[in-house]
Amino acid sequence: MINKDLYPTPNEVIQQMLSGTNITKAKILDPSAGFGNILDYAKAYTNDLYCYEIEDRLQPVLKEKQYKLIGEDFLSAQTKDISHITHIIMNPPFSRDTEHILHAWDIAPEGCEIIALCNWQSINNYYSQRRRSLKNIIQDYGTSLNLGSVFQNAERTTDTEIGLIKLYKPISTNDIDYSMFFMEEEEEEQQSNGIMQFNEVRAIVNRYVGILKQFDIMQQSLTYINNNGKDIGMSTLSYEMSYSKGFTDKETFAKELQKSSWSYIFRKMNMNKYLTSKMIDKVNKFVEDQQKVPFTMRNIFIMLDMIYQTRHESLQNALVEAVDNFTKHTHENRYNVPGWKTNLGHMLNKKIIINNAVRTYFGTEYYLTDRTKDNIEDIIKVLCNITGIDHSQTKNIWQWLDKEWRTGNWYFTDFFEIKFFKKGTLHLKFKDLNHWRMLNEYYGKIKGFTLPEDFK
Template sequence: MFHSEFYPTPKEVLYMMQLDCKDKVILEPHAGKGNIVDFCKENGAKEVLTMEINKDLQEIIKRKSTLIGDDFFQCKPEQVSHINAIYMNPPFSNADKHILHAWEVAPEGCEIVSLCNYSTIDAKYGRLHVLIRDYGITENLGDCFTEAERKTGVEVGMVRLFKPLASKEFEFEGFFMDEEEEEDQGNGILQYNEVRALVNRYVGTMKAFDKMKYELDALNHLISGIGMSSVTLEISSERMVTTKEQFSKIIQKRSWKHIFNKLNMEKYVTSGVMKDINKFVETQEKVPFTMKNIYRMLNIIVGTREQTFNRALEEAVDNFTKHTHENRFGVEGWKTNSGYMLNKKFICEGIVETSWGGGSLQVRYNSYSGNKIDDLVKVLCNITAKNYNDIGTLYRFNFDKVKHEKSFEIKPNEWYEFGFFNVKFFKKGTMHVKFKNMDDWYRLNYAYGQLKGFSLPETYKK
């Protein structure tokens, strides 16, 4: 035991922090015995500078890194003016002060990633909250020290800050990467040249804004001499943009959304998962739109693909079984966990409504239940390797039928085919659903049972 707040960072947590180390000069201001230092060096850091207040730990850490001091609060900006990043796991008792000091000493363009007690950043007030709101993002990592040398027993938060470049000369330094080194990155999701083109477009847009702003300032200078009020820039009917920072945030957010649209995420994940993805996109306006950050985001998506699918699977089945007894699958003698898997036949509420003519039914647009059945179709497409575009949403069912059958009407109490199912609609708004193929039903419930830790009864095993 070196001191009461000595909590070495586990390697699993370091992977969760998504540290970008390659060819960077990194400061670790609370080095301890060097877990973060070792990780940075293993992942291509050019140099790791350290600070450590404990004398015994200093003897360990100076053999691994360049020790530049002991007390981080005595660190001056000129000591670390050449660093690219600050990665740290400071004492949780005053982690907020350490993060704020890191921001003060960090040079322009520096990234700061720090662990802390999540309650430190959960508060909606204070200087740290304002700093995160304007320049960073946070994540709740949960009680991620459960397998650590020393357990924290608290929810661990992560803060990621990006200190903007104010010097125009170096404004877009580091936005691109060497093509030879990075050609294979992206895991096939987006081509390297496509990512470079997106960043090129962003950089070009910002430079064009500079030219436009210069001309606008000249115009305002001229018209002020004849008593006219200043002219402002309007990007859309709702947003008045007067500064480059405002414009940059709009363009970065649109650029991140464009990437997610290119990935066709909506085809593969449930509406619940998509809400979290949209929330992620909303926060990216504070993350520099560089090639390296785009690849980092793509790697996160690839690395969490299994978790994303598992969550989509769980949501899709739970939507129908959680509160609806008649939709649950159970057999006599199978008491443990019965009532969770999806039945071969199930019922959806609030799917259809009476059409304008009153004689037929139509699928309600964007209904909650309609979204649930679409989520289930997406999951089944993943399990069975079928193309979601070939099936589409339940709402499209009306229009696709009309397109191919001019006189088509949805009639009550008649069976229709929709994707994996036969469906029947009723005037009270409900839809009865049954699987067309028992193999699809089996594979869905088998995957769901594996996820939940139980399986289909022996009677239903193949």
């Protein structure tokens, strides 16, 4: 049965999509790859080609072409899965194009360019909140163009007018300086007064090295079986291991192992209270781009020290981004103060209304968008920092997702009362107005203004 949303992209349309874009040596993701037309075109410029494809029958086609299949359903992808991607080039299902493009924007790493086809009505007709959100993103971060009925002579035809969207995810100024990381394995010096005990770090590194050695042994065993088995007529064996995605080569395995090892270290050290969503993205991207940098004790100590030294700047930038995102296009989230200068920013209201925060699978399973989760979690970390509340002891929003996820019911965290509605809206109310005031005062200080005396 033909997928009603599968319209393979013609080469002439791909040429229009990539006009003015340099993809030489780019890391390209096609979130709805189909038969791989877009990646087929791009492989003349780069070998770093990644994809998602939800149809089982098409996944072997993409693997045969040696494209790296990250997963099946792109709407379940998270920022950490694509933190190394430089370009998202997509021809999403026309029936859900807005949802796919918004999700790409939500999880795209900083500096990523998104090039997407869509039904022109998704851009031109703003009847839904989701389409209005896309309109605002295009106005702020990109362009749109009506290509016309460019699929009239395609492999699968349609007279639908097609739109072309190009978006660029801006790069924030706070970045980790990885220049101090060592490219060579060296003798480790014991650090008795370090921020993490020497023996604990040594144990983690030894475990990492031991796992990679076992991977080598497994590959050698498979090679031995295949080389000797073919002499007695045995078919060649292959394997695909997976805990979140499939991989068969050591490089991909090592990257995933490094990411999980860093996460373990951050949890063990209780560093998560400083790790904003942007910082996590940068660590993941570092592992993807600099995999040759060894996972050594010295590099672990350098990373932990950099995160600790830059914690205040990271939290400040996270707060500004979260508040700006919540108030930029949503007037009801802004607290109005006489004489307020809108060009300086907006304080958060006592209740925050987040549109398109909740999405659903077939009307039964609900989940928060990655961007919403990141912004809320960043605000919680800032609140913990300025109130002195221990982040590791807080009742977080994810517990609600697992146990209390009910439409129309209020759920109580340490800082918020939370409720969601089936149309996709999430409401957050500050439980303690002192926390609301402290957060706005901190935001105002970062922005460079003082709140009026009658602010309450």
